Amino acid sequence: MDNQTVAAIWSCASATCLSLDAKRHSVETNTNDRQAPPGLSNSNNNNNNNKSTAVDADPRKLRHIAHTPRGSCFMALLLLLLLALNFRHAHSCGPGRGLGRRRERNLYPLVLKQTVPNLSEYMSGASGPIEGVIQRDSPNFKDLVPNYNRDIIFRDEEGTGADRLMSKRCREKLNTLSYSVMNEWPGVRLLVTESWDEDHQHGQESLHYEGRAVTIATSDRDQSKYGMLARLAVEAGFDWVSYVSRRHIYCSVKSDSSPFISHVHGCFTPESTALLESGAKKPLSELAIGDRVLSMNGKGQAVYSEVILFMDRNLEQMQNFVQLHTDSGAVLTVTPAHLITVWQPEREALDFVFADRVEELNYVLVHDATGELRPHRVIRVSSVRSRGVVAPLTREGTIVVDSVAASCYAVISSQSLAHWGLAPMRLLYTLQSWMPAKGQLRTAQDKSTPKDATAQQQNGLHWYANALYKVKDYVLPQSWRHD
Incomplete structure (x- = not known):
């Protein structure tokens, strides 16, 4: 949205506000003439006119104006302009996938005996190794959860409810697959013929015994649909899918405790540091909302940006991290699903890549002694398990942590789409910072409360980030997700 469009919106909305205010003034004048005693009508009207003129002449009285009809219209107009400016910012941020209409993708059905991925089911790139049979008296039995989804038919031949039990993943x-089935074939539901098995009716190494596998079909038993059903299972995020038989499809997942399952949101370690505008370095565990930290704009330049919220913050959770070691000595520790800024020298362009897909000899941007972000080679990639996760969100959507430029986003491969998805939170933060009452309260609190207490108030996942994570499987193709 260019400046001319914004100006046009302002002119049109201002004219609407003025006509609404004139109509309100006319109605109030007629009401006062009917209700006021003789001799007082003119004086009251004069007083009202004087008050209106005083308000118009003093735009600083924003708090008082907000309680009038004209003020309500003004605040709505302000909200519209902020929204327009906010989305313009989102369009310019980051070299990730562009916004706009999603291209239609052709989904091809699997063929009989085909597996996705084309690996052994027990490899780490698929569902992973066997962990052991789960019986009703096993300690791990409590980790199985029932599935009462009404859009799924469970055959449950045993009559014990065992087919409803499975791992959380x-x-x-x-x-997710059940919704895809209903969208693909209206009136048809997903049929589960086998899930957790306690009767040992499968092979010795079956993941059915751990609640990590399901055998599925469609409710109409139309075998011509099964190839596409297998493809939909792949898109739904199953870690291994096999068109094993003309009668059914077999799907399995990684263990809930697998170290190869990344944290649902990208995070850094609490000990990692960010550079404040003052020049001081601050651990992320002590970072506060409102702190201005070193970030990166859409052109790859170093800028300072405000922390507007924490998408996740848990100082006790154990988590697997990827470590990227650079030739400059900088080391970034981050969860596997986090987006990292990678320089592509052959294209002279920046891309955002999941941390666990960054390879040795790739280039990442490092903040050096000159104050610039420059490409440096990754010389080693390792993994580590550590305690605590912190995920700050800046207005720019990027942050420089331990001198390495990274996104604030994770799980989906598009920086632009993720930044657009958080636009409501940026808008909310902007509106809150403009409210005089909020500003006065913050000023008063600053005198008696340490600033980093802001961060201490949150422990856990931010509600908005959690909501986005829950809907991603229904609106994004698997190729855009880190599963």
Whole structure:
């Protein structure tokens, strides 16, 4: 949205506000003439006119104006302009996938005996190794969860409800698949013929015994649909899918405790540091909302940007991290699903890549002694398990942590789309910072409360980030997600 468009919106909305205010003034004048005693009508009207003129002449009285009809219209107009400016900012941020209409993708059905991925089911790139049979008296039995999704038919031949029991990850992917089935074939539901098995009716190494596998079909038993059903299972995020038989499809997932399952949101370690505008370095565990930290704009330049919220903050959670070691000595520790800024020298362009897909000899941007962000080679990639996760969100959507430029986003591969998705939170933060009452309260609190207490108030996942994570499987193709 260019400046001329913004000006046009302002002119049109201002004219609407003025006509609404004139109509309100006319109605109030007629009401006062009817209700006021003789001799007082003119004086009251004069007083009202004087008050209106005083308000118009003093735009600093924003708090008082907000309580009048004209003020309500003005605040709505302000909200519209902020929204327009906010979305313009989102369009210019980052070299990720562009915004706009999503291109239609052709989904091709699997063929009989085909597996996706084309690996052994027990490899780490698929569902991973066997962990052991789960019986009703096993300590791990409590980790199985029932699935009561009404859009799924469970055959449950045993009559024990065992087919409804499965791992949490399996339930999540199965529920996602059920929506895809209904969208693909209206009136048809997903049929589960086997899930957790306690009767040992499968092979010795079957993941059915751990609640990590399901055998599925469609409710109409139309075998011509099964190739596409297998493809939909792949899109739903199952870690291994096999068109094993003309009668059914087999799907399995990684263990809920697998170290190869990344944290649902990208995070850094609490000990990692950010550079404040004052020049001081601050651990992320002590970072506060409102701190201005070193970030990167859409052109790859170093800028300072405000922290507007924490998408996740848990100082006790154990988590697997990827470590990227650079030739400059900088080391970034981050969760596997986090987006990292990678320089592509052959194209002279910046891309955002999941941390666990950054390879040795790739280039990342490092903040050097000159104050610039420059490409440096990754010389080693390792993994580490550590305690605590912190995920600050800046207005720019990027942050420089331990001198390495990274996104504030994770899980989906598009920086632009992720930045657009958080636009409501940026808008909310902007509106809150403009409210005089909020500003006065913050000023008063600053005198008696340490600034980093802001960060201490949150422990856990931010509600908005959690909501976005829950809907991603239903609106984004698997190729855009880190599963």
